[in-house]
Amino acid sequence: MTRRLPLIAVLAVIAAAATTVPAAAQTRTRRPAAAPSRSVQIGGYAMAGQFTFAAAESFDAVLGTSSGPIVGGGATLGLPFGGLFVDVGAWRFAQSGERALVLDGQVISLGIPLDVTIVPIEISAGWKFRIRRLPKLIPYAAGGYTSFGYRETSTFAGAGEDVDERFGGYHLRGGAEFKITRWLGLAGELAWTTVPDAIGSGGVSKAFNENNLGGTSFRARITVGR
Amino acid sequence: MTYSGPVWQALRGVGLAGVALAGLLTAVGAGQELQAPVASRLLVQEAALPPIDRGLRDQDPPRAARNRDDAERLRAEAGDDGLPYVRGSVIVKFKDGASAGAITAATRQVAGDTVDRSSWANFDIIDIPDAADPEAAAAVLRERPDVEYAQPRYLNYAMSRPNDPLYANQWNFPAIDMERAWDIQPGATADIIVAVLDSGVAFRSGTFRYNSRFAFRMTPGGPRYPALGIVDVPFAAAPELGTSGSTRFVAPRDFIWDDDAPVDLDSHGTHVTGTVGQLTNNGLGVAGMAYNVRIMPVKIIQGLWDEIFSSPFEGTDDVVARGIRYAADNGAKVINLSIGRSEGGPAPVVTDAMRYAVGRGVFIAVAAGNTRASGNQPNRLAQPAPDINGMVAVGAVGLALDSAFYSTSGSFVELAAPGGDQRAGGTSAGILQQTLDLDLLETYDRPVSQYGPPRADSFAYYYFQGTSMATPHVAGFAALLMQQGVTSPAAVEAAMKQFATDKGAAGRDDLFGFGLINPRATLRGLGLAR
Numbered sequence: 178m179t180r181r182l183p184l185i186a187v188l189a190v191i192a193a194a195a196t197t198v199p200a201a202a203q204t205r206t207r208r209p210a211a212a213p214s215r216s217v218q219i220g221g222y223a224m225a226g227q228f229t230f231a232a233a234e235s236f237d238a239v240l241g242t243s244s245g246p247i248v249g250g251g252a253t254l255g256l257p258f259g260g261l262f263v264d265v266g267a268w269r270f271a272q273s274g275e276r277a278l279v280l281d282g283q284v285i286s287l288g289i290p291l292d293v294t295i296v297p298i299e300i301s302a303g304w305k306f307r308i309r310r311l312p313k314l315i316p317y318a319a320g321g322y323t324s325f326g327y328r329e330t331s332t333f334a335g336a337g338e339d340v341d342e343r344f345g346g347y348h349l350r351g352g353a354e355f356k357i358t359r360w361l362g363l364a365g366e367l368a369w370t371t372v373p374d375a376i377g378s379g380g381v382s383k384a385f386n387e388n389n390l391g392g393t394s395f396r397a398r399i400t401v402g403r
Numbered sequence: 404m405t406y407s408g409p410v411w412q413a414l415r416g417v418g419l420a421g422v423a424l425a426g427l428l429t430a431v432g433a434g435q436e437l438q439a440p441v442a443s444r445l446l447v448q449e450a451a452l453p454p455i456d457r458g459l460r461d462q463d464p465p466r467a468a469r470n471r472d473d474a475e476r477l478r479a480e481a482g483d484d485g486l487p488y489v490r491g492s493v494i495v496k497f498k499d500g501a502s503a504g505a506i507t508a509a510t511r512q513v514a515g516d517t518v519d520r521s522s523w524a525n526f527d528i529i530d531i532p533d534a535a536d537p538e539a540a541a542a543v544l545r546e547r548p549d550v551e552y553a554q555p556r557y558l559n560y561a562m563s564r565p566n567d568p569l570y571a572n573q574w575n576f577p578a579i580d581m582e583r584a585w586d587i588q589p590g591a592t593a594d595i596i597v598a599v600l601d602s603g604v605a606f607r608s609g610t611f612r613y614n615s616r617f618a619f620r621m622t623p624g625g626p627r628y629p630a631l632g633i634v635d636v637p638f639a640a641a642p643e644l645g646t647s648g649s650t651r652f653v654a655p656r657d658f659i660w661d662d663d664a665p666v667d668l669d670s671h672g673t674h675v676t677g678t679v680g681q682l683t684n685n686g687l688g689v690a691g692m693a694y695n696v697r698i699m700p701v702k703i704i705q706g707l708w709d710e711i712f713s714s715p716f717e718g719t720d721d722v723v724a725r726g727i728r729y730a731a732d733n734g735a736k737v738i739n740l741s742i743g744r745s746e747g748g749p750a751p752v753v754t755d756a757m758r759y760a761v762g763r764g765v766f767i768a769v770a771a772g773n774t775r776a777s778g779n780q781p782n783r784l785a786q787p788a789p790d791i792n793g794m795v796a797v798g799a800v801g802l803a804l805d806s807a808f809y810s811t812s813g814s815f816v817e818l819a820a821p822g823g824d825q826r827a828g829g830t831s832a833g834i835l836q837q838t839l840d841l842d843l844l845e846t847y848d849r850p851v852s853q854y855g856p857p858r859a860d861s862f863a864y865y866y867f868q869g870t871s872m873a874t875p876h877v878a879g880f881a882a883l884l885m886q887q888g889v890t891s892p893a894a895v896e897a898a899m900k901q902f903a904t905d906k907g908a909a910g911r912d913d914l915f916g917f918g919l920i921n922p923r924a925t926l927r928g929l930g931l932a933r
Contacts, residue, residue: 278889349823378932
């Protein structure tokens with residue numbers, strides 16, 4: 178819970194910015210909706226989705242599932258160079274499970290509570306494609322750097338036995354935004370994230386020889402701003 | 404060279420021209436013979452006085468090390484000096500479908516005359532002439548196509564080396580991080596039954612009447628200890644194990660006296676049981692590994708007093724095998740075998756029983772042996788451990804967590820646990836537990852003038868050392884793991900090995916096996932990343 182508050186605050190600020198700054202710009206310009214922007218445009222979004230981890234056996238062993246819901250948000254900065262944009266976003270995954278033994282590939286849960294919390298921060302650059310015949314549909318593709326925060330806590334942990342670290346990785350994502358109004362849109366995107374060598378040196382991930390904290394995700398977004 | 408039953412051997416040999424009695428074992432005088440013989444022991448009183456707690460014995464004068472050599476002294480008196488087996492019979496298992504004719508032919512081939520099938524046995528005992536060599540007879544039987552295995556009735560003994568009781572503390576539990584392990588799994592519960600197959604357990608009160616019918620010498624040429632005649636021996640439950648008649652003890656069975664009162668006349672079994680499940684957090688005495696489990700006392704080896712009182716059975720391989728099967732059939736989840744033998748050949752009858760027990764979901768911990776300083780012969784009962792997933796052969800470490808000087812090494816050693824090393828660390832480097840007060844029990848170690856009936860209702864805290872003491876750490880550990888949800892014996896073994904702290908040469912080695920047990924790390928298991 179303590180980690181959620183800053184994220185929510187950030188999202189609120191982003192949403193506020195997205196609804197005020199572009200609105201002011203609108204009164205000054207009267208360009209067609211599909212035309213590429215020639216000014217800096219700020220938008221924001223909130224998202225929810227499902228993340229499926231590449232380390233499927235490891236997550237399944239301790240959490241009972243290899244995927245789970247994520248929620249997050251971010252801010253987008255449209256640059257005055259065609260469809261170029263940059264995006265800073267964050268999301269959160271949190272789930273509880275049990276510590277386990279892996280013996281000859283068989284998982285035995287031990288009933289010792291374990292909580293996994295993941296908060297990645299994604300910095301992306303991408304391109305929005307304008308389709309003249311479908312001005313309300315804006316496909317986009319992006320890629321960038323991920324700072325993948327991983328926190329693992331469990332009962333009976335001694336000093337240094339819990340994990341609270343941040344790992345570097347990369348992501349690619351692509352999707353399409355549908356503009357409901359000039360300032361409000363819905364988007365769906367697929368993302369692929371790789372965070373190599375973040376795990377695999379201990380725990381069940383070592384037993385399963387899985388070292389990548391990344392995975393694939395589907396995300397639905399509500400966007401605000403142009 | 405083991406604990407053995409010379410007196411009983413002698414009795415059985417009477418019909419064969421008194422060969423057994425021709426040794427130094429001497430029949431008692433006429434006055435003794437007038438007394439009504441007690442064919443087996445007799446429970447004469449259920450109730451008894453409360454147990455006597457004589458506390459920590461840290462000021463006693465040093466005691467001579469007591470090991471199986473003491474048992475050999477009595478055995479030597481019977482003329483069986485040096486023989487690792489019982490004469491007069493062999494163990495044989497016929498293949499399924501063996502005809503009665505084939506069994507008769509096999510019996511005749513070794514000049515045998517009867518085939519006996521005991522309870523909790525899937526094998527038979529063939530009586531052969533006392534003069535016949537049981538190993539040769541077994542070899543003849545093994546050649547037959549209708550025989551699965553045959554072996555002599557090798558004798559087993561306790562794997563401990565009791566020594567001077569000087570108190571320091573129970574270093575053995577901190578050494579394997581048990582305090583934090585108990586945070587995770589506090590002593591298991593009564594759902595887990597640990598069978599202690601040993602010299603018996605001080606688990607009940609009462610007075611048993613025995614008949615000491617023969618005089619004996621403890622050493623060749625030494626003083627002759629007289630027959631005591633009929634004596635009443637008081638017993639009590641060890642205060643640190645539980646109260647007599649409580650639900651702490653389940654399905655007791657005595658294969659030495661063939662009844663359901665496996666009381667301890669030796670101290671070994673009670674000490675071992677203490678390490679498995681001594682009552683803990685009760686403000687008294689010392690702690691045990693899995694202090695909430697139920698204990699199944701199964702007596703499969705005899706002490707010197709059992710021999711002096713002419714117990715009808717001894718700790719032969721067939722008795723051990725029956726005890727294992729009994730425990731498996733009566734709900735045990737863990738079997739502790741702090742016993743074995745280093746002489747003689749393999750023990751297929753015991754191995755077969757071990758496989759049976761593991762197949763029924765029972766984890767077995769067995770002592771590796773105490774022979775490294777005296778030839779390093781392996782414990783024959785422990786040797787099959789690498790081939791049985793769910794059974795672990797246990798070596799011992801001392802206070803410094805180095806391999807104990809006596810701990811037998813070999814490819815069969817799979818794990819190590821604290822067993823004490825008093826050569827390296829002094830008396831207090833042994834394993835401390837409550838057991839029978841040896842001053843009042845081992846009166847045969849006194850001068851003849853002070854020799855008298857034992858008391859088994861007085862207790863004290865003693866340091867013992869041996870792989871016998873290491874093994875119950877593993878048995879108790881297994882109970883904790885089972886309570887934590889690791890129910891398969893093979894999984895218990897795999898988990899123990901996976902989290903063992905590597906000692907000695909990198910990787911598995913012949914001294915420590917896969918390493919020193921690490922209950923805390925094992926019970927805590929794995930997170931996702933750490």
